[in-house]
Every structure is written in structure tokens, then in C-alpha cells.
Amino acid sequence: MLCARNNAYFFSCDIRHMFRQIEINPKERHFQKFLWKQGPNKFVQIYRLKILTYGTTSAYYLSTRMLKQLAIDEEDNFPITANIILQDVYLDDILTECSNLKKLEILKSELEQLSERAILSLHKFCKNAKLSCGEQVIGPLSLKEIEKAKLLLPQSVQRVEFFEDIENLKKGEPVP
Numbered sequence: 001m002l003c004a005r006n007n008a009y010f011f012s013c014d015i016r017h018m019f020r021q022i023e024i025n026p027k028e029r030h031f032q033k034f035l036w037k038q039g040p041n042k043f044v045q046i047y048r049l050k051i052l053t054y055g056t057t058s059a060y061y062l063s064t065r066m067l068k069q070l071a072i073d074e075e076d077n078f079p080i081t082a083n084i085i086l087q088d089v090y091l092d093d094i095l096t097e098c099s100n101l102k103k104l105e106i107l108k109s110e111l112e113q114l115s116e117r118a119i120l121s122l123h124k125f126c127k128n129a130k131l132s133c134g135e136q137v138i139g140p141l142s143l144k145e146i147e148k149a150k151l152l153l154p155q156s157v158q159r160v161e162f163f164e165d166i167e168n169l170k171k172g173e174p175v176p
Contacts, residue, residue, distance in 0.1 A: 018092040
């Protein structure tokens, strides 16, 4: 959030289900095993997880390392975006800023292209200006608005994620 104070326009987004989209190398899956037993008279079954497990000690490091490697691999094609991935990402959130609307629009487009190459999808886009030609510009945030956003943004994100989970349960769909 501190980078929003340097330039006029702020942009954030979330990498959708990032931990579930990172597949573990098959040679290393034996490190992520769990035991399951259907009932008292049943045999114990051993399962190996194929994807990164949210909440495990290594998950945060591995997800961050995967993003770092993506930035390194794609630095020639997306130099500005690669730098943002290296500096402005916290877990699965991208929080960055720009000096003008044109750069912000290019940045959003490049982030989407880069994430598609890694088979990741971005969502929960948030910005302090409307993008695309012809739309009204809201303008940059004041320092007072930034301070308020620091307090409200984490609560708002939690409410949105919780609401999405409740809606999925109501529809009979699994919670991602």
C-alpha cells in the first residue's frame, strides 16, 4: 500500500486460487502425503497431493518463488511487468502504482498476458481510476483516503471472499 503514495494512480488485483494452480513436481510429491481412513474397519489410504497446499509452511515460499521465476523467465518480453512481479507482489496480491492512466492501462494488459502464460488468472481488480477511453476519471486518492483504504481494504477483501464461498455453498458448488 505504501507505493500508492508515490504516484497518482494505484492498481491492485488478486491471483485467483494461486496455491491450487501451482503443481508440485511429481518427484517431490511424496513430501506432501496425508492419510485417510473411511471408517474404523477400513484400511488407511495414503494420498499424495499434486498441488501446493495453502497453509503449509512451504506454500508461501514456493508460490513466491514461482512468481519470481516467472518474472525472470519473461523479463525480456515484459520488462516493466516482471519488475512489478518482483517488487509489488505480496503472496497472491499485486499492489502497484503508475504516474498516468495510459501506463496503468498498459500495465493491466501486460499483467493479464503474463499471467496467461503461466496459466494463472487475475481477478478482483481495483484501481483509483476508470480505464479505457471515454470513461470518466475518478482521480488520484488523497492521503486521507489512502489511510482509510489501509484500514478497510483487508476487511473488504475478507468479506468478498467469504461472500463468494457462501454463494457457492448455496448453489451446491464446492468451495474453492
